Amino acid sequence: MRAFIFPGQGSQAVGMGKALADASSTAREVFEEVDHALEQNLFKLMCEGPADELTLTENAQPAIMANAIATLRVMEKEGGKNLSDLCEYAAGHSLGEYSALCAAGALNLTTAAKLLKLRGLSMQKAVPVGEGGMAALLGADIKKASALAKASAQGDICTVANDNDPTQVVISGHMAAIERAIAMVKDHGIKRGVLLPVSAPFHCSLMKPAAEAMEEALSEASILPPAVPIFANVTAAAVSDVNDIRQLLVEQVTGTVRWRESVAHMNESGVEQFVEFGGKVLTGMVKRIAKDAETISLVSMDDIEGFLATV
Secondary structure: OEEEEEOOOOOOOOOOOHHHHHHOHHHHHHHHHHHHHHOOOHHHHHHHOOHHHHHOHHHHHHHHHHHHHHHHHHHHHHHOOOHHHHOOEEEEOOOHHHHHHHHOOOOOHHHHHHHHHHHHHHHHHHOOOOOEEEEEEEOOOHHHHHHHHHHHHOOOOEEEEEEEEOOEEEEEEEHHHHHHHHHOHHHHOOOEEEEOOOOOOOOOHHHHHHHHHHHHHHHHOOOOOOOOOEEOOOOOOEEOOHHHHHHHHHHHHHOOEOHHHHHHHHHHOOOOEEEEEOOOHHHHHHHHHOOOOEEEEEOOHHHHHHHHOOO
């Protein structure tokens, strides 16, 4: 069994998608549709930068999705097969869940782009810059990270944002609490705490205004049943029901990204191969979660052709 997986924020880089667009009109069509939907030249920004503008949440989120979907569409076109012919499940990390839903036909490309643009803007506006932060805890499992977050809160918000793999958990909340947590890592048997270069504290209760904005937008968005079940971030379980998908996307804004559990559950369900589209970050995490699973990253045309030769 196979699962298609889609990366989250942090996978953006200047030059992303350019070689694929040069090689394939299918990829160019994806980038053009996203540009048209957002009424901005996002693909030019992806190709040329500047990096700090591409890294802005409102740009990074639709850019990463567009790159992943372009890669998928090229693979489908070149192979003459649809996603549902090639995988049993799909999943994405944070914003990647929108990419997974788009890939599986639950969201059309224009809707996914507009929702992610709004999601990025809403998350950015939810907390004044500097008041919130996030930190990666290296050498931490969920139990140690949860204990540290609780100890460092001291009246502020500090919670687990991303349970990425058995060795890396990300916490989010008020900056003061995050800084306390980094100073206390050794006391909790954690190797290291690294402040992340993000502009807002994602996936914690401080994102409630963004969740409310997304609830309104998602209530009006057209969502269809996905071609394959999607493993949702907040439940780490497969979902196909449209109303459930809508609600879980709202909860995802403030909820923990349960990536470690999602991969483990897919693996337990029989998935032996994980294919990442448009990035290489998730495959590393998968290897640390499901050690016997095969991982493949599709970024270039050569990657796509190599994969198609095996299916």
